[in-house]
Amino acid sequence: MSMFCNQCQEALRNIGCDAMAGVCGKTSETANLQDLLIYTLKGVAFFNQEAREHNLNHPATDRLIMDGLFTTITNANFDPESVADRIETALDERDEIKGRLQKQGLYEQQLEPDYVMWRTGRDGFEAKSEEKQVGLLSADNEDVRSLRSLVLFGLKGMAAYAEHALNLGYKKADISRFIERALVATEDDSLSADDLTALAMETGKYGVDVMALLDEANTTTYGHPEMTEVSIEVRNNPAILVSGHDLKDFEELLKQTEGTGVDVYTHSEMLPANYYPAFKKYDHFVGNYGNAWWKQKEEFSSFNGPVLFTTNCIVPPRDGYADRVYTTGATAYPGFPHIPDREDGEEKDFTQIIEHAKQLESPTQIEEGSIVGGFAHNQVTQLADQVVDAVKTGAIRKFFVMAGCDGRMMSREYYTEFAKQLPEDTVILTAGCAKYRYNKLPLGDINGIPRVLDAGQCNDSYSLAVVAMKLKEIFELNDINELPIEYNLAWYEQKAVIVLLSLLHLGVKDIKLGPTLPAFLSPNVAQVLVDKFGISGMTNVEDDMAVLNA
Incomplete structure (x- = not known):
């Protein structure tokens, strides 16, 4: 077995993808490294729980855990180098938190589980990622394995929403505290199936909390969505197509494209950006282009301009448009240019994709009319x-x-x-x-x-x-x-x-x-x-x- 992944609805034979690549196109190398990233984040969570209790935790650790979980969501990150970078960062963070606790006399070396102590150089990541205890099949009991997966996959979704809220300056310590506790619990062999069932239901409780937090972040920042007729037609200007979910990225791109002659369109899950009052003031925000994520091979080809992925769902591209797809945040794909994260409160810099758009043709119209949302x-x-x-x-x-x-x-x-x-x-x-x-x-x-x-x-x-x-x-x-x-x-x-x-x-x-x-x-x-x-x-x-x- 080269890999094992059963986290999405396309799991092979409705059992799990276990070959050299998943149905989504993710390679076994990337899949295994993503498992190792999760394994490492459990070690970060292990120590950060204690640091949090003594007010020694750093806000950056919350983002590191959220981003790491988000990176492993289906169709978000296909780049093994990007995942390996995050593993190295997580290892350093884990050991730094541990050292901080030891310096304060709050932690003594003891018989530690593997996930809080393993360490190799980058050249050892591949071998480590293939060890049984790292992946989804680590538990021998089928029901325990199932419930651990249910909790873990819920945490991945929770982390995605928490990161979107955090990008807008909204966070709740209780949510990060629960994510850490639940991550560690998925490695606790003393927990019974009943214990894990209760944890899964508690995950749902924090799921409501995190969606309420993101709703507050979005509506406070951009206004409440309102009934809107959204154009699905095109104009005769060069343009950028934005896919994914992150409204902060979308806002910054709109600001930076204003007055450049470059239009902006939404795709798939970014469609609801059209409903927010704050975005309607931008005359170059035209409307929505295309349909759901899985049609992107055809629709990105006809769009003609560059495409920005703010989050999942990436489909391995065709040659006809692969040279004009950009990623940012948790997303990555080998060969795609990546827009770096914000630093010191500054906006992301979308200059590269904007200049690229100016050199390309306007979108080809594929639909007529409008939709209401x-x-x-x-x-x-x-x-x-x-x-x-x-x-x-x-x-x-x-x-x-x-x-x-x-x-x-x-x-x-x-x-x-x-x-x-x-x-x-x-x-x-x-x-x-x-x-x-x-x-x-x-x-x-x-x-x-x-x-x-x-x-x-x-x-x-x-x-x-x-x-x-x-x-x-x-x-x-x-x-x-x-x-x-x-x-x-x-x-x-x-x-x-x-x-x-x-x-x-x-x-x-x-x-x-x-x-x-x-x-x-x-x-x-x-x-x-x-x-x-x-x-x-x-x-x-x-x-x-x-x-x-x-």
């Missing part, structure tokens, strides 16, 4: 009277939450057909790139309320939870599950895992999850989720509509 919790609250009246009069009979991720499997056409066949007295609540399966369908509206209400990015699933809790309050219900809301979610990567755990923490039951159940769930763990929360897998449109009372 911007229905985060504040906007929906403003429409509350309309929504409540429509529910009370029977104009809206039911809501269907169809949030989550899109992907390239043919089976995901199910979500398009499901949306098409929903009765006309139903409304879709969505967030994440799953919306691209139906957000351009002519589904109409109900009394002026669009039948597809897009709250935004995957982290804006928090908005959907806020809306549900508000409706529960308005209708004076005791249980969120009494609402006329059904959940038919699609997942792909680890941010969807933390969204799922967060919904479970909030008490949501009877979620349908597809297009496959996660490969990292053992039969016993999957059965617990079925028995306790009513989670079930996708079957076919007709049968699932009957189950969900469509």
